[in-house]
Amino acid sequence: MKRIDVTEESFNNVTNILATIAKPFHVRKGEYLQRAGVPATQVHWLASGVARSGFFNREGVEVTLRFYREGESATTLTDLIAGETGQPAVQFLIAETPIHGFTLDWKLASELREQNEGMQQYHLHIAIHGLQALAQHAYNHGETSAQERLAAFREEYPGLEARISQRAVASYLGITPQYMSRLRREAEMASGEPARQP
Template identity: 45%
Template sequence: MSNAFLEHRAKYREVVSRRYGVTPELYDEASRLLAPLTSAFSLRKGEYLQRIGTPAQYVHWLHSGVARTGFITEAGNEVTLHFQTDGDAVGAHDDLLRAREAEPALNFVVAETAIHGFRLDWMEVLNLYRGNTNLRDYYLGAAQRSIMDQSRRLYLNASPAQGRLIAFRREYPGLEQRISQKVVASFLGITPQYMSQLLRQDGSKA
């Protein structure tokens, strides 16, 4: 299984190392160190990679498919934080930090399509990070990227709905065709009805 993980990771070497702000060599080293911890997994659409209320247990690396991370408001509304697709690591970073103290997750991660990839036990990964400087540097790059993504999400929320839709399409090119309109509306923070209105307006401009 290690070889399959390494082969898949190699496809995203340049993209992910640039995203995390690490060298391709550090990316390769992290891949080699993590490979022995991986096991393959597959889930159907609607199945959960992580549930609210229990400590996060795994980090996932997607080979194919779309996963969605979000939370439930006190009013019972579902809010989508971000999506993960082919070549992305999957796991709510704040929940992984909570898991170190066995605290329950506040976010869910669900398969929006059938997904396939590799699963790593978070505590095993954490122990490996603690004992390896290179892996800690890689993790720092990933954590910094997570913070930047969260900050961008806050700025996005302050934009008009049409601007949020444009930003969504820019950040996730082609994703709109792979997921439901209701889920896109959840990410934009609008109702499905208003989403339909936006799409009609968008179509009239074409």
């Protein structure tokens, strides 16, 4: 609620509406929630665990766009919209840890949203939060040093670094895992504290 700036009443209202179409799901670490190249039709709400979204660039290099945690919908909105006409998803969603949650059929959720003004406002807050996060990530990636990007990651996703692989963090920062190790060693030497475990 704090992350997307909505009231508890709004959160509970939307949760109760969506509960009518929610189906429980579980995936293991490394399993895909959404594959690139396949039309996206499902929203994944995470009760526990961490998911990561990204894509493969022209050179075949994996680029991480963001992470999703407990209480968030792991969703690539542009892919869901494209999926309405059968177009394949550009992004993937993958489990960085074991995940328990609920899937929601995008078409059914959209129909419910059209009927409820409170739900429309709620999802507007989610969309704005997602756009702000992606814009900040794009700025950090293009205008800051690797050290600054790591600091920004730790501020945006407190505690997440210890839960996911060093490779995933490096992909998000746009650096190699080897350089990520070097950044951690430098931070350890500067602070006199042990480096965070991958």
